[in-house]
Amino acid sequence: MSEEYRAKVFKSGNSLALRLPKALGLEEGAEMLLREERGRYIVEPVEKPKRKINLEKIWGIGKHLDLKPITPEDRVFEHRPLLWDDPEWVASVTKREP
Template sequence: MSQEYRAKVFKSGNSLALRLPKGLGLKEGTEMKVREERGRYIAMPVDEKPKKIDLAGIYGSAPGFKPFAREERQFEDRELDWEGKLLKGA
């Protein structure tokens, strides 16, 4: 069974705030989504955006590599077996 906590709503500037107990394990600065559903409030962390990879540091590190020309990017048709279904030219 989950732990139950009590918290009070208080005024913070022109808004209302809810102080959440440390025991919930949230980290300071965590962005939360809050929605009201039939008189209950549901709060959950916002999914973090995938981090972008910076490839600037590796540019030029493969001097023998050259981009493919358009005609080199064409592939021959072949039969593929995905999940037991034979697909031609997929």
């Protein structure tokens, strides 16, 4: 069940204001969206825009390194033994004890 708070509307300059209780956990300066639906007022926080990463400063870092895309010929991998390729290990994992 949600908490219920009482607050009074007061005059602030040429506007009306509603003081919200600190117990709501809102931060000072938080932007809120207010709408009326069927005679009731709904107040909810505005979603913050997603942060964008500014690549301007790091975009040119690789230019002086003369980096080039990897060619298919350069994509050669050395084969190395893997644990799941070992038949004894597979048998020990799949073997169930009663």
